[in-house]
Every structure is written in structure tokens, then in C-alpha cells.
Amino acid sequence: MSELPVNLTVQDSLVEVLESIARTRFCDCYQCGKCTAGCPRASAMDVAPNRLIRMLQLGDVEPALRSQAIWQCVSCETCTTRCPKSVDCAAIMDALRCEAYRLGMTSEKQAPVMLFQKAFLDNIRRNGRLDEIELIAQFKISGFAATRSPRFLMKDASLGLKLQARKKLHLRGEKVRDRGVVHRIFARCQNGSA
């Protein structure tokens, strides 16, 4: 087994990092379970949302970061909206994803979701706006490298024709004129928390 990237002391400071990214306090949660009750993805998660928060309350950060649950979350904000204690559960999911990504602790089974987000950001950094064809190409290449699955590679192959039939396929994506400022914004946001 590979060496763990975090030890216990680091886990303590990670709790603070996660709270500051999420702008919310884990101790506010009293475990009523309303977040999990309303979550449309709870049944597909290995760890339910309220249990993820319980792990963080107990300082048990690593299993939370390694859970596939955080990549199942669809960011629908239902948990945050319904929390009677105003815990921003959706922001906690974001914070866990950010840190799992930064520390290279993404659950392998959920790699495609992370790779898609990564390809999406790379694409915006280059163009300022999303180039759909370029995004799909990059996602498929990186996903195939990770999964070695021909099915993954070919799954959306017919999509192009269907889009083309409705004049929805744009072979050349848009770019902003001032891409320099986009690069600088990205560079300045790489420093610090993520």
C-alpha cells in the first residue's frame, strides 16, 4: 500500500482549511440527517452527507476525502437549503473535492467526474470560454488514459451527428480577445488554498 499523504497533525489543520474553504462550521451540525433525507444522490453514495460531516467533526478527514460520495454530489444545494442549523453542506462537498483534488486523493472509481472538471477548467484557462469539442476530446483522452476502457472512449460517438442534424455542433469554439487577463486570473487563483 502506498504511503498516506496525510498524518494526524496534518488532519487537524486540514479541518481548518476545509472550514475556511466552505465558510461554515462543522460543529454546528447536530446530525438530524435532513441533508441526507433530501439528497438525490444519497442512495448512490458510499458515505451519506450527514456522516461525512460527522467524520469531519471527529477529525476523521482522510476517509471523507477518499470517499466516492463527494464525486457523486450534483451540487443541487438541497442540503444547504434545508439545513436547520445553516450548515453549508454543499460548500463542504466542494471543500472536500478541492482538497481531495489538490492532495491527489480522488477515489479512482469516480475519476471521470474529476477529470471532466479538470478538462473544463483547462479549457477555460486557454480560451476564456468553453470550447465544447475541445473539452470532449480532452475529457475522452484523459478518461481513457485513466480507465483504459474503449467503451468509455466510444460512448458518445454518435452525439456529434445528432447535434449536427440540429445545427448545434460548432467545430470552432469562441475565444475571448484578451486571453492574457484570463491567464493572469487563473495564475493568481492557483496560489493559496487551491
Place this chain on the structure above:
Amino acid sequence: MNLGYYPGCALHGSSDDYEQSLRACFGALGVELNELDEWICCGATAAHSLNPKLSIALPARNLALASQRGFAEMLAPCSMCSMQLMKAQRLMSKDTALAEEMARIVEAKPNGTRVLNLIQTFELIGLDAIKAAVRRPLQGLEVACYYGCLLTRPPEIVEFDDCEQPESMERIVAALGAKPVAWNYKTECCGAGMTMSSEETVLELSHKIIADAAEHGAKAIVVACPMCAVNLDMKQAAIEARYTTKYGMPINYLSDLVGLAVGLAPETLGMNRHFVERKA
């Protein structure tokens, strides 16, 4: 009315039928859409999942450009974009240090443009004005008004309608002569940006929405977000195959219905470019 317009990536990509619909509809209502020059992507789920600072900075850049242009109001017809813009605005208004940091990062200072979703824009034009423009009432067409996640959530950020039982879209379609049905899934999630990265998620969630709308007698679902449209319309054939059923449920943008009612042809609104065909 002179309105700022932030299209967002989807409306300049494969959801450009939505932009066609908006331009035709607002044109017929005498409202000019002024596209924000040099707008950049809001960052969407990718930014808030992987880089929290960027998820505030990208919207902040657009807000700054909008205030430089002097837009008092700006329409963001994608609910991911509108929520991200509103969220950045809200966070910066509560936290001066953050606002200053963002001004430095994005090389400009955002200053008070009001961001509107599509429903709010129709409300700004006014229900009475819309009613007065109706030439071909929708004759009691039964529709399910679908809000999805981010038009009403999180309520502290978007400050719009009731987050569990919204009614604003129902009031608009009723003004057009359509009949909104009562149903259970108007604020459930369609799977949003998982269309490509986790198709199974989208098929499961969107299936429940279409099934519930059909069960309550809807002849069409009305949306005000390009991602909702993609998942419910483009993925509908895959949903039908996956769950061995047939819905043929047309998915209309809210601007399609307003456009039809004020007398525009479906083709003018780009409705011939949808995946599920409209019933005559």
C-alpha cells in the same frame, strides 16, 4: 428597455437554440439584449469543485465588466451562471477584504449590476405588458413548470421566489393562456453538469422528473436553464431506452412559450432544433 446580456458558454455552444429563442422573444417584446463584450465563463461546477477562489474570481470579472458598461440589470439565462454571479456578488458585498482581493485578481472593480434570471427578466418587463402582447393564447396547454436547482437555491444567495414551492413561472405561463399543472418535481435536480461525466446519474434523476410531469398530465415541460433542457430533451431518448418506456415529452424554454403566444413561429424560436418534437 436596455438590458445587459451574459449568455454564458452553453448558449454560445450546443444550446444556441436557447439564444435564438431569447433573441426572437425579447425582440418581439421590444427589449434589446446587449451582450457583455469580452465576457468569460463563470467557472460553473468545475471551478467551485476544484478551485474555490477561481469560482468567485471568474464571476467577479464579469460583474466588473458589466458595471464598466453601465448595465443596471443583466440577464444571465443559465441558472448556473446566474447563481454563480449572484453568489460572487453576495460574498463580496459581505466581505470587504474579499472584494478588494477580487478587484486585484480580476483587474477591475465590480460595482452593483443587478443579475437577473430569465423569470425575473420577464417580471421586469411586467406580466401586464406580456399579457397585452399575446396574439395567440396558448389555449389551456397543460405544462409542468420546472425550476431545477439553482433558480431558487440557495435562497440566501438568489433571493428569488419560494425555494420549495416556487410559483413565478406558473404566473407567466398562465398569463399566456397555458394551464400550469400541479406536480412534485419542480425543484428536483436533473443531474446538471453530469451529462457527460456521469450519464447514469442524469438518466436516473431526469427520468423521475419527466415521469412525474407526465403522470400529472403535463403535455410539455417548461425550463429556464440550458442544462435542464439538455438533460430532459437531448437525453430523453436515452432515458426512454434505459427505462423501456416512451414519453415524447416536449421540453420548451420559457421564452419559447412567450414567443409562441406573442405570435412568433416555432422555427423563428429555434423549436425545430429541439430533440423531442413538439406535438401539433
